[in-house]
Amino acid sequence: MSAKAYSVIGTRPIRHDGADKVTGRALYGADFTAAGLLHGAILRSPHAHARIKRIDISRALAYPGVKAVITSADFPEAAERTVDMGEGDTPLSYARGNVLAIDKALYRGHAVAAVAAASLHVAEEAAALIEVEYEPLGCVLTAPEAMLETAPQLHEGKSNLASQFQHVLGDAAKGFAEADVVVEREFNTATVHQGYIEPHNATALWNNDGRVHIWCSTQGSFVVRDCTAIILDIPVSQVKVTPMEIGGGFGGKIPVYLEPVAALLSKKTGRPVKIVMTRKDCFEATGPTPGSFMRVKIGAMKDGRITAAQAYLAFEAGAYPGAMVGPAGMTVFAAYDIPNAVIDGFDVVVNKPSTAAYRAPGAPNAAFATESVIDELAQKLGIDPLEFRLKNAAKEGTRRVDGPKFRRIGCVEVLEAMKNHPHYSAPLGGPNRGRGVAIGFWFNVGLQSSATLNVNADGTVNLVEGSTDIGGTRTSIAMQAAEVLGIPVADVNPSVVDTDTVGFTAVTGGSRTTFATGWAAYEAAQDVVRQMKERAAKLWEIDATAVSFDAGVFTSGERKLTFKELADRLPATGGPIVGRATVNPPGVGGSFAGNIVDVEVDPETGKTSILRFTAVQDVGKAIHPSYVEGQIQGGSVQGIGWALNEEYYMGADGTMMNSSFLDYRMPTALDLPMIDTCIVEVANPGHPFGVRGVGEANIVPPTPAIANAIQRATGVRMTRLPMSPPAIMEALWRESSSQRSSGN
Amino acid sequence: MPSQTHVTTTINGEPVQFLCEPRQSLLECLRDILGMTGTKEGCNDGNCGACTVVFDGRIVTSCLVLGVEAQGKEISTIEGIARGNRLHPLQQAFLENAALQCGICTPGFIVAAKALLDQEREPSEERIRFWLANNLCRCTGYDKIVRAVEQAAAVSKQEAAR
Structure with missing residues (x-):
């Protein structure tokens, strides 16, 4: 499908x-340090859910080693x-x-105040000395409940x-009337x-000249710059963000949480302040993905x-509006x-x-x-599940329900x-086993x-870019420059730089x-090739249009x-080239992904084991396979973790009961087989190399x-995530008791 | 300020002394006092393995060890894995197999995997998965990590045979 031969694209450099x-x-962000560093x-x-009636910081402020205490009253x-926070x-x-909570705490873990001190332990001890008088209010935790008229209201005067x-x-209605099933x-x-394994972190220095410098782990240094400036009501030109290495994000490291707080503490102390979240904070006080209630009908x-098809999608936004229900629709x-x-889509605060975003959010x-x-x-129709999907599959020209026509x-x-993968026809080989398939779509973005x-005199080039590198993008980006220049990717030296040094990058x-x-x-x-052609033309005393360039040779x-x-002759022909x-x-170009998965369900415990997993995805063109x-x-x-184990296990009072990696059970190496991949390449006509983007549809x-x-x-249809052992046991018991009662 | 304790220990074969508060973890001492930030903090409660170090021959999560416990002990960290300018076969295998994406868990995985290969020449896939089950990775799905450890085992075996 992508038949063009490349010299760099499609290889696997280190x-x-x-x-x-x-x-x-x-x-990484937490590794940053500076002279005079304070800890927040x-x-x-x-x-x-509680009204904040009074905050007394006096005992905390008097604690030895404490340099500053702030609350939302310290925002200028x-x-x-209305402000644009990027989404x-x-x-x-x-x-x-x-x-920092204003007037009300809207979730357990909501930040209320912050302390800067000479050591982290002192800062933590002092934070515990802040006295907050709360008036607890009733809480609401699911979208259907929150939409009831009797539900506690999170934002006064607003539904x-x-x-x-x-x-x-x-x-x-007409379509459903035509349906047989x-x-x-x-x-x-x-x-x-x-x-993500790396907790959120930020260090900020509000310098004596009024400029704010932030070092943090983020998916978007310019987002941090712009959002921090908005929250602190200062011009973006006064904020510089240096992105450190980032230890995973998956969408969760787009919003700012700590950066404005560290900056305010630095403003009060005149010293750099570093704040690193605990794991519990990451669970309780950063943006997870919405829980949802959905009803889907297809004929x-x-x-x-x-x-015909109909969907009702009610998503939990969390404390503030903005659940990713739009992308779900x-x-x-x-x-x-x-x-x-x-x-129908509903964005509901709870x-x-x-x-926040999480990989193909919604x-x-x-x-x-x-x-x-x-x-x-x-x-029900007695049709093979892949054949049924193929019969109805979207193609070029298909109109999506939300409007756009597919390219x-x-x-x-x-x-x-x-269908053609050997996995699909392989024997299952045992009782209590089943094979499932499904496909999914993500539209991807440009921005x-x-x-x-x-260009260096030795024929290498330095690449300056603003995309923080979470998974090897320095290389996948450098490879595209190398392909154009006809040089080895090792001769492209990529740097991810601060917001003062590169143009805006989303x-x-x-x-x-x-x-x-x-x-x-x-x-x-x-642009480099164009300029270098002019230099060659100058040397050869011809017109630049007479110079050809192919595979690294003019x-x-x-x-x-x-x-x-030619790179060596730049000084003599007019100076450096940028x-x-x-x-x-x-x-x-949107991306489709599909899975074939074999499971074995233990009827005694309800535990599901993944026996074999095949993941297929159309990536357009795999730059670095x-x-x-x-x-x-x-x-x-x-996705396997989401399916089988992961959930915020909430108490009725809104407390997350499992806010550690022990109890929030993500897959370990022992839980999994090898994950077989099958890369499909239907070139995206909208990109010079056919790239679609690969990070999310999977x-x-x-x-x-x-x-x-x-x-x-x-034989049991699970309609609730996660499909954890207790959920499966409950479903099996319900199924067997309904069979017994129907047999009577 | 709480009084500090003087600790004499050995890290990556070198004698090291430092002062720490009795409540500070070994992870804090490595990172904040000694500036050895290659050992990472992911959870600070022993469940993610990002801070794995070797402590007198055993792999431990350094967030669950107190700094003062390092007195007289031998500790190995990610900073001591490479052989001078040459990467250890595990490090090389992680790169060649693309066994890291964000890289935050990588030091812990390499330290833990090295401890396995130091005692077992040819661990099976199952053995590798069992051994690494205390190290969480959220980016890779472990496939390429397991393959990297298998490759490193094969390379180490060849090197030993020479």
Whole structure:
């Protein structure tokens, strides 16, 4: 499908930052230190919902070693207004309120005050001395409950239903009337966390000249710059963010939590202040992904053609509006060509931490519902589940329910690859086993990126970029510049730099980095080639249009200069060459992923073991196949954790009962088989190398694929995530008792 | 300020002395007092393995060991794995197999895996998965990590045979 031969694209070089990362030399946010460094600690609300009546900081302030204590009263005065925090407009008081609670605590773990002291232990001891008088209020923890008129109201004068939308295509009522079989089910998914291993961290110095310098681990240094400036009501030009190495994010390290707090503490003390979250803080006070209540109904004719579909999606936003229900509405039926459909989406605030993005945010919830119903329909119609999907698969020209028409996509190719994979026809080989399949879609994003390339006299180039590197993107971006310049990727030296040093670059997220920043590097390399052609023309005393460039060699007739030879002659031909580019690419290509999974369910314990897992994904073009496989494997395993174990286990008072890695049970090496990957390459016509982006679609199909496999292993249809051992036992007991009673 | 205790220990074969508060963990001492930030903190309660070090021949999570317990002991950390300018076969295998993405768990995995390979030449896949079950990785799904350890075992065996 992508037949073009490349010299660098598609190879598997060792990453440029590799030596630093296997020797412990790479510096992550928490590794940063500075002369005079103070340590910050944050006091958090023990209540899920409470009015803050009084805060007395006097005892904390008097504690030996304490340098400053702040609350939300220390935000500079600013009129309430709507601000852009990177993911839509929000009131300033919400943006500030999630960083330090204003008037009310809206979830357990909500930051209320902060201390800076000479040591972390002293800061923690002093934080415990802050006296807060709370008036506890009733809390509400799920979207359906929060939408009741009797529910406690989080934001005074505002409904807990923050917003809603409806997408309509065709006539759903007519479509359902035409259907021979209709399946409708309700689904619930628990709140889950991204689970990055590195806790959030930030160090800030509010310098004597008024400039704020922040060192932190973030998915977007410019987001930190802009959001910190908004919250502190200072110009963006006064904030400089130096991104340190980042230990995982998956969407969770886009919002700011600590940066404005550390900056305010630094302003009060005149010294750099570092704050690092505990693991418990990460669970309780950063943005997990929304829990959801969903109802999905799909109808089809006997021949397997889907006639209508309907979805009701109610997502928990957490304390402030902004649940990723919009993307759920965009993706819930995206894999299929459905003539008649209605999608209703509801963004509902509840007393849980304010949710954030998590890898294809919203799409895994939605796919759990849709792909479970699709599977049940295929069973009822007696059609192979992949054939049923192929019969209805979205293609180029298919209109999505939310409006856009698909350009070239790889849904059919992914399904064909699944059907032809040896896994699909392999014997299951044992009792209590089942095989499930599912597919999923993520649209991916483009957004702004910048890159510059400085040509060195020895024929190497230094690549300057602003995308923080979470999984090897220094290399996947450098490879695209190397391909254009016809030089080895080892001759491109990439640096991720601070916000003063590179042009605006959006977050590392939305599967956009290799796509968009890679494109910026591609364009910057084209700029280098253009300028170097002019130098060759000067040397050869000809017109630049007469110079050709291919595979790293400049030629004109018999004359030729390699990239390296010409680089050495730059001083004599006009001075250094800097290639530069900025992009805001429109040609984003969505990605489809599919899973085939074999499970064994222990009927005594309800434990589900993953016996074999195959992950297929259309990536457009795999720039670095090993990193592409790694993204697919990582997303798949996060999906496996989501399916089988992970959940915020909440007490009725809004306390998370399992806020540690012991009790929030993410998959370990022992829980898993090898994850087989199958890369499909349907080139994205909107990118010079055909890249679609690979980071997210892979987490969409695992939960329904596993649910479908469990159904085939046990006969029980699971409609609630996680499908943990107790949930499965309960479902098995319910099934056997209903069979007994129906037998009577 | 609480009084500090003088600790004499050996880290990566070198004699080291430091002052610490009795309540400070070995992880804090390594990172904040000695500046050895290669050992990472992921949870500070012994459940993620990012701070794994070798402590008198046993792998431990250094967040659950007190700094004062290092007195007279021998400690190995990620900073002591490479052989001068040459990467250890495990480090090389992690790079060649793309066994890291963000890299925050990598020091802990390499220290733990080295302890395994130091005592077992040819661990099975199951054995490797069992041994590494206290080290959490959220990026890779472990597939490439297990393969990297298998490759390093094969390379180490070849080196030993020479």
